[in-house]
Structure formats: structure tokens, C-alpha cells
Amino acid sequence: MNDLTNCEEKIIHSAKQVFIEKGFEKGKMKDIADRAGISRTNLNYYFRTKKNLFYSIxxxxxxxxxxxxxxxxxxxxxxxxxxxxxxxxxxxxxxxxxxxxxxxxxxxxxxxxxxxxxxxxxxxxxxxxxxxxxxxxxxxxxxxxxxxxxxxxxxxxxxxxxxxxxxxxxxxxxxxxxxxxxxxxxxxxxxxxxxxxxxxxxxxxxx
CATH class of the missing domain: 1.10.357 (Tetracycline Repressor; domain 2)
Structure with missing residues (x-):
């Protein structure tokens, strides 16, 4: 598994936890970035919108x-x-x-x-x-x-x-x-x- 896949997996796992806790509407991209331990810029590099991230999950x-x-x-x-x-x-x-x-x-x-x-x-x-x-x-x-x-x-x-x-x-x-x-x-x-x-x-x- 390469670094790109590892990072995507970490983001998807973090987003899933944020959505469970707060829901799609209230969960923010910043919350997901913080949970994944990456910058908001890095998060946007992999997933430009929250909807795309939700669909990926x-x-x-x-x-x-x-x-x-x-x-x-x-x-x-x-x-x-x-x-x-x-x-x-x-x-x-x-x-x-x-x-x-x-x-x-x-x-x-x-x-x-x-x-x-x-x-x-x-x-x-x-x-x-x-x-x-x-x-x-x-x-x-x-x-x-x-x-x-x-x-x-x-x-x-x-x-x-x-x-x-x-x-x-x-x-x-x-x-x-x-x-x-x-x-x-x-x-x-x-x-x-x-x-x-x-x-x-x-x-x-x-x-």
C-alpha cells in the first residue's frame, strides 16, 4: 500500500468517525483534517468537497x-x-x-x-x-x-x-x-x- 492510499485511508476513517459523531451537515472539513492529523490543505488535495469524501466512504x-x-x-x-x-x-x-x-x-x-x-x-x-x-x-x-x-x-x-x-x-x-x-x-x-x-x-x- 503506497503513501497516497495510506493517507486516503486515514482521511476516510477519520471522516467516518466525525460523521458518526456530528453527522454530515455539522461535521466540518477542519474536524476531519484535525482528526486525521493533517492540514486542511492536504485534505483538500485528496478530497475537494465534503460530499466527495462522504461518497468515498x-x-x-x-x-x-x-x-x-x-x-x-x-x-x-x-x-x-x-x-x-x-x-x-x-x-x-x-x-x-x-x-x-x-x-x-x-x-x-x-x-x-x-x-x-x-x-x-x-x-x-x-x-x-x-x-x-x-x-x-x-x-x-x-x-x-x-x-x-x-x-x-x-x-x-x-x-x-x-x-x-x-x-x-x-x-x-x-x-x-x-x-x-x-x-x-x-x-x-x-x-x-x-x-x-x-x-x-x-x-x-x-x-
Whole structure:
């Protein structure tokens, strides 16, 4: 990794923390520069606007995830239900390794949802992923099968699933307190939650 990439990574990480704490609107470029330990001039060299920096954060998140999704989504010979369960594993593993991402996403959903929606609508990769996901959902329906979940708009399906995926990470401090910092019990909680998500999806897809 070269110096340019190292500096960009430091800026993106610092911006993510500033946006979590203050939101996009209230977070200033100076705050980000100070957090990254660089001058405002250096920050402007890499990212000329705060919006570009915000998009870089969101793009980095999706760029990390989408290749993993594609590996699962394109397993045509694997049953749809198994692919959905594997996607759950991909998400939970990613969120566990990047615990600040749920806080960043929830923070911006509450404070500035327009930016996130704009990015998603303009991203060809995300929309391509959503199209594959929609086709996968449709292909899992048997002829003449009436399944309420499968007839829901994709946006509603995703909000249900993402809510289940994000929640245990959002309440991580409470989970830690509940289990008194016992690492094994906390790990068991997340493992059980992962299994519960798969059970819910299985029921929704097959009932």
C-alpha cells in the first residue's frame, strides 16, 4: 500500500468517525483534517468537497461487500435458500469486522438520508446487485405459490432483513453490559442471532 492510499485511508476513517459523531451537515472539513492529523490543505488535495469524501466512504463500504455478494449470488446451481443464508453469513462477518459501519449508516439515515439514497440510485454496481437479488427472489417462487413476503416490494424486504442484521451491532454496548463482558457468551449471542435471522428468512420464503 503506497503513501497516497495510506493517507486516503486515514482521511476516510477519520471522516467516518466525525460523521458518526456530528453527522454530515455539522461535521466540518477542519474536524476531519484535525482528526486525521493533517492540514486542511492536504485534505483538500485528496478530497475537494465534503460530499466527495462522504461518497468515498459509502463507495468503500459497498466496494468491500459487493464482490463477496457476487460470489454468492452467481452460484446458479446452489438452491436459492442456501444462497440467502450464505449472504447472511457474508453480512454478519463483514459487520462484525467493521463495527463502526452500522453506526455510520444509521447516523446518516437519521440525519441526512438524501445523500445515501442519491448514492444508491446513481451506483450501477448497487443497482446491478439489487436486480440479481430481485431475480433470485422471484426465481424461488414455485408456480402458483402465494407468498406474502415474496410479493412485497424489494425495498420493504431489504428494510426487514437489514434491520435484523444491523440491530445487534447497534446495541453492542448493551449486549456487552448484559453479558458482563463475557466474550464467550457475547460470541454465542451473535452466533444465535445469526442462526435466528436464517430461520426467519427460511420461514418467510417457504411459508
Amino acid at each position: 459509502v463507495e468503500q463500504i459497498f466496494e468491500s461487500l459487493i464482490p463477496r455478494f457476487e460470489n454468492v449470488l452467481h452460484k446458479q446451481n446452489q438452491p436459492t435458500l442456501e444462497r440467502f443464508e450464505e449472504l447472511v453469513d457474508v453480512y454478519t462477518g463483514f459487520l462484525s469486522a467493521n463495527s463502526d459501519i452500522p453506526f455510520f449508516v444509521i447516523s446518516e439515515i437519521n440525519r441526512n438520508p438524501k445523500l445515501l439514497v442519491e448514492f444508491i440510485k446513481e451506483s450501477e454496481k448497487i443497482n446491478s446487485y439489487l436486480d440479481v437479488l430481485k431475480n433470485m427472489l422471484n426465481s424461488s417462487l414455485k408456480p402458483n405459490q402465494a407468498n406474502y413476503f415474496m410479493q412485497m416490494p424489494l425495498e420493504e424486504v431489504l428494510t426487514i432483513v437489514y434491520g435484523l442484521l444491523f440491530m445487534p451491532h447497534i446495541i453492542a454496548p448493551m449486549v456487552n453490559e448484559l453479558y458482563e463482558g463475557d466474550e464467550k457468551r457475547i460470541a454465542d449471542y451473535y452466533s444465535h442471532h445469526n442462526a435466528n435471522i436464517k430461520f426467519i428468512i427460511r420461514k418467510l420464503l417457504t411459508d
